[in-house]
Every structure is written in structure tokens, then in C-alpha cells.
Amino acid sequence: MDSFMTLAQTLETYRLKVSIQKKGYSQECYRIAQLLRAPIASKVCREVSSPDIASYRDARLLDLNSNTGKPISAATVRLEMSLLSNVFDIGRIEWGVCETNPVTNVRKPKSPPGRDRRLLPREERLIMRYCHHHKNRELYSLVVLAIETAMRQGELLNLAWEHINLRNRTAHLPETKNGTQRDVPLSLKAREAIMRMGAKTRGKVFTYTSNGFKSSWRYMMIRLSIENLHFHDLRHEACSRLFELNTLDIMEIAAISGHKSLSMLKRYTHLKASRLVKKLEGNKSRGQQVVLNHLVPYPAVASESSIGFTVKVLDFDDVHGVGYTLDAAIKAAQDALLRHLMIALRDRIFIPDPDQYLEPVNDEEIFLLDPLNTFIEPARITA
Structure with missing residues (x-):
């Protein structure tokens, strides 16, 4: 091979001879296409230095993702640098287009923490x-x-x-x-x-x-x-x-x-x-645990009409309280919620966890209704 091949030529050769044999061929093609657009690609491969790689890294971290409009992730830049490192290693060992791997001495962006997103x-x-x-x-x-x-x-x-x-x-x-x-x-x-x-x-x-x-x-x-x-x-x-x-x-x-x-x-x-809490508690007072695990606050909304107030518990279709005053409606809703939960426990009816309602509601109107405790005043009353 030509010992004065540019990085762009080396990347194309790598794509045709190495990338094509990988399962992630299509993804690697995207990374190669990105590298080919960078100014560094026009340099002769053996003249690319560690500062050139560092400049590419820094410039990439300032780029914005065209789909999301957010900065390019550190993980993406790490993958591109790993690809570059492999290109230089093969270019040095098998193709003789460079004497060193300039990526080796360049710091990669810090790995982001693993995602811990759970489905609610x-x-x-x-x-x-x-x-x-x-x-x-x-x-x-x-x-x-x-x-x-x-x-x-x-x-x-x-x-x-x-x-x-x-x-x-x-x-x-x-x-x-x-x-x-x-x-x-x-x-x-x-x-x-x-x-x-x-x-x-x-x-x-x-x-x-x-x-x-x-x-x-x-x-x-x-x-x-x-x-x-x-x-x-x-x-x-x-x-x-x-x-x-x-x-x-x-x-x-x-x-x-x-x-x-x-x-x-x-x-x-x-x-x-x-x-993990259940494991820590073991079987001590198991019956009490079962009851208390379900007597928890549920999201609710309050509304006012010409005949008074209504407080609706969002996770249940038929749990609500009405009254001439807001306090009376809240107390009625608390009693209704407590009664519903206890009957469900007695009859072994499924009780949903809080915050599983599908009804579209303004978040600012929601408050938590505790079947056992005093009430916290809602942020807003729906007309």
C-alpha cells in the first residue's frame, strides 16, 4: 500500500476490508462517514499526531446531535476514538501506512454512568x-x-x-x-x-x-x-x-x-x-406489613361546582368524596379511599400502586390524599 495514504483513504480501506466482516458493519459505516467529514481525514495518515486526535475529540464533544439537538454523547465520541485506534493499529501492523498509533496517548471522554431507567x-x-x-x-x-x-x-x-x-x-x-x-x-x-x-x-x-x-x-x-x-x-x-x-x-x-x-x-x-425493603423486614409482622403497604397516599384532584366540592382519587374509578366545603369533601374522599382499600384487602381484590391512572390531568392540580393522615391543601381547584 501507499505509505503516504491519507487518513480518509485508510478509513475507506478499513471499511472495505475490516468493517464489512463485522456484525456492526452498518453502525461502523456511520462512524467512518463522520470521521471522513472531519478536517483530520485529509491529513496523511503517518502525519496525524496525538494533538490532532485531541482536537477532533474536543470538536466532536461540542457538536449537536442532528436528531435531538443535544450535544453528542461522550459514549459516541469514545466509540469513534476506539474505531480510529483500531484503524491506526491495523494501518501500522498490516498496511505500513504509519509508524505509531496517535490515539493511544489521548484521553477518551469519561464514560457516562450506565442507564438505570426503569419502566414505570x-x-x-x-x-x-x-x-x-x-x-x-x-x-x-x-x-x-x-x-x-x-x-x-x-x-x-x-x-x-x-x-x-x-x-x-x-x-x-x-x-x-x-x-x-x-x-x-x-x-x-x-x-x-x-x-x-x-x-x-x-x-x-x-x-x-x-x-x-x-x-x-x-x-x-x-x-x-x-x-x-x-x-x-x-x-x-x-x-x-x-x-x-x-x-x-x-x-x-x-x-x-x-x-x-x-x-x-x-x-x-x-x-x-x-x-429490598421486603427482604430486610423478613416475615416479622407480615399481616401488618400487608395492610400498611396498601394504606399509602394516592393522587387526587379537587373540583368545585355550584353545589359544592368533589375530590376524586385518580387511580380508582369509583372512589371520591363530596361536600359543601373543601374540607368536608376531602374527609369524605379519605373515608371512601380507606373503605375501598380495606374491602379490597378483605376480598383479595387487586389494588393498583399509586400513580397508574391514565386520565389526562394537569400536574399542578394533583395532590396526595392519605387515607390515614391529615390532608395537605391542593395546589389548585378545578372549576
Whole structure:
């Protein structure tokens, strides 16, 4: 090879000879395209210095993401620098286009902390209701499978009917991100999500393309006003729920999720503190714990009309209080909430956690109604 190749020429050679052999070929092409647009790409490869790499790093960190308008993440810049480092290593060892790797001595941006975003119960209900009524029924099944199986988006979109064994209740993934095959157990909900697509003998289960599905997910988040929830966060949620079952060990969960590194699996699992509290308390005063766990404040709104005041508890359709004065309505709503919770406990009726209501309400109008305690005055009364 020409020993005076520019970095741009070296990057193109790398793309044609090295990147094309990788599973992440398309992603690496995006990074190479970004590097080709940088001023550093026009320099002869052997003349690129560590200060040049540092300048590229600093300039990239000031760039804005064209989709979100936010600064480019440190993780993105780290990946680009890792790619550059590999290009220089291969260029030095195999192609002879440089003598050193200038990336080696340059500090990479600090790794951001792993995401700990959990799917909130109300968000899950909103998403499921939206997906259930969506014109493309695939959206509902994909979300259910993501939560039930911890599969990645690419693994879900590549699911094939010939690799699904409903008798054994497994889905075979012949090709995964880390290059190994694995079999994923299918829960009852997961099997129902697959079967509603209409069982076939061959072919893909889903017709969504990667870009098409990403677009549908982004649009859904905007419509539902859900912030900072990525589809990949459902994999986080699924792994965390597997841990919270307390029936599987870490190796069994790794076999389901496909994590090769147990340290990486740890990043995906963020156990809910409420589950840990139950473990700490053990079985002491268990009956009391069950009752007190449900006698908690619930969101409510107060409204005024010509005949008085009404206080409605948002998580229940039929729990409210009315009175000629606000205090009387609040007291009536407290009594109604306490009575509803105690009857539900007695009759073993499901009691939702607070803040799972789907009714659109102005946040400034909401206050917490405690069935046992004194009331805190609401921020605003609805006319």
C-alpha cells in the first residue's frame, strides 16, 4: 500500500476490508462517514499526531446531535476514538501506512454512568393501551416480547417462525450481537404475543424494519409525553424483573439475556428498593406489613361546582368524596379511599400502586390524599 495514504483513504480501506466482516458493519459505516467529514481525514495518515486526535475529540464533544439537538454523547465520541485506534493499529501492523498509533496517548471522554431507567407502571399501561389500538398490531407484540424475554431490538425484528418452538416454549436465536447462538424461554405472555401475529411455518415474524420501528417508538413517546425512555430500556426492565423474581441465579439470567460478561449484566439490573425493603423486614409482622403497604397516599384532584366540592382519587374509578366545603369533601374522599382499600384487602381484590391512572390531568392540580393522615391543601381547584 501507499505509505503516504491519507487518513480518509485508510478509513475507506478499513471499511472495505475490516468493517464489512463485522456484525456492526452498518453502525461502523456511520462512524467512518463522520470521521471522513472531519478536517483530520485529509491529513496523511503517518502525519496525524496525538494533538490532532485531541482536537477532533474536543470538536466532536461540542457538536449537536442532528436528531435531538443535544450535544453528542461522550459514549459516541469514545466509540469513534476506539474505531480510529483500531484503524491506526491495523494501518501500522498490516498496511505500513504509519509508524505509531496517535490515539493511544489521548484521553477518551469519561464514560457516562450506565442507564438505570426503569419502566414505570403508569408508563407501561399507557404504552400497552396505545400499542393495543395501534394500526400495526406488530407494535404491541414487540413491546410485550421485549419486556418478557429481554431480547434486543435486532433479535426481535429478526425472529423467524422456523426458529420458534411453541411445544418447547422457546425461541432460537441463531445470530446475536455477541456472535453466539442462544435459546430464549417464552413465558405465557410472550407466546400469546407471538401467536397473535398468526403462526406460520417459515419467514420473519415481524415486517418492521429497524428504522421503521425506531420511528414508531419515537412517535409513540411523543404522543404519550413519556420522556427519556428508549426501547432498549425495556431490556433493562426485563433483566431487572428476572432478578426480582428471586427464582433464577445470575448464570440462568445471563443464559436468557445473552450477556457474556456478568459485569455488563450487573449494569442492566437495578433492583427496586421496595423489593429490598421486603427482604430486610423478613416475615416479622407480615399481616401488618400487608395492610400498611396498601394504606399509602394516592393522587387526587379537587373540583368545585355550584353545589359544592368533589375530590376524586385518580387511580380508582369509583372512589371520591363530596361536600359543601373543601374540607368536608376531602374527609369524605379519605373515608371512601380507606373503605375501598380495606374491602379490597378483605376480598383479595387487586389494588393498583399509586400513580397508574391514565386520565389526562394537569400536574399542578394533583395532590396526595392519605387515607390515614391529615390532608395537605391542593395546589389548585378545578372549576
